[in-house]
Amino acid sequence: MGIAEVLKLEASSLKPATFISMINPLDWDLGNVPPGVAWGGVDEAGRGAWAGPVVAACAVLDTETVRKWGHVLRGVRDSKQLKPERREALAAELKAILPAYGIAELDAMAIDRENILEATMMAMRQSVANLPLRPRLLFIDGNRGPRTGLPERLVVDGDALSCAIGAASILAKAHRDALMIGLDATNPGFGFGQHKGYGTALHRARIQELGVSPVHRLSYAPVANLQRPDEAVRDRLRHSLAGCASVTELRAWVDLELRPAYGQLKLVWVETLRRLYAERLVQFSDLGGSDEAGA
DSSP states (O other): OOHHHHHHOOGGGSOOGGGGGGSOHHHHHHHSSOTTOOEEEEEEEOTTOSBSOEEEEEEEEOHHHHHHHHHHHTTOOOGGGSOHHHHHHHHHHHHHHOSEEEEEEEOHHHHHHHOHHHHHHHHHHHHHHTOSSOOSEEEEESSOOOOOSSOEEEETTHHHHOHHHHHHHHHHHHHHHHHHHHHHHHSTTSOHHHHTTOOOHHHHHHHHHHOOOTTBOTTSHHHHTTOOOOHHHHHHHHHHHHTOOSHHHHHHHIIIIIHHHGGGSOHHHHHHHHHHHHHHHHHHHHTTOOOOOOO
16 A cells, blocks of 8 residues: 555554554554555653643554564553553653654643643644654544644554554653652642642642742633732732833743743733733834844
8 A cells, every 4th residue: 555545545544443452552553554664653751731731642652663662562562551650751761762752841821821722732742843754644533633844644542543543642642750759849839740630639729828829820710710810910910011111031031030920811811911011022023123032
């Protein structure tokens, strides 16, 4: 089968979910990729979490890697089916043997700005853009493609069906878990290292006790419902934003003032601040400023 024929296949033509457990994911990949073609799998982690980034990864495979490391690749499964210590060890092994991989993340502010679906697509596109080696074909987990510019094939339940997607799932999950452990250290008390930002009873209780942190997603209803917004913080931010005298100062305002106070703001306030920020950028542009910034 040539690559043109492969790319014409619709997601509906994939093997039914009842057969997923009957075939090793590596064999599924080999049966759906033309000989000699490098292919990739793309998946995400953290889409449903209340806090922290959404992470996407792309794992690339080729015939030579399968020949040399097939015994490792046959152990690849959906990351959710692996114990954390096994997932972490396998992620390290995959990084050592894959011909290429890419990982990208978007934080809570970007998720709130774009919405979680588009933020996920953006992270997927960036994970592919980060690859040092471009595959000829991508298997994408889910029913919507990120439009990477490469041929894409959508695979529902792909993290259980495809080895390449499963590898991407492991890389994304291990990367995000490490980030959440880091956020646990910088935002103590929320238990991020334990629940990884997902909506557990413990997480809800800690938000009720401590308030919303700077890394929570304000666009998620469970978080917004537990917020204690502070109008004084909003007014202080508006005042300090108005006082920025250059694009460099605007950039510093985002990092040093907006981000630390993010959890104390209503999402509508954030949107107003973002509009005022954009207006200030235009003002500096009209004055011929050469700095660049983004929020």
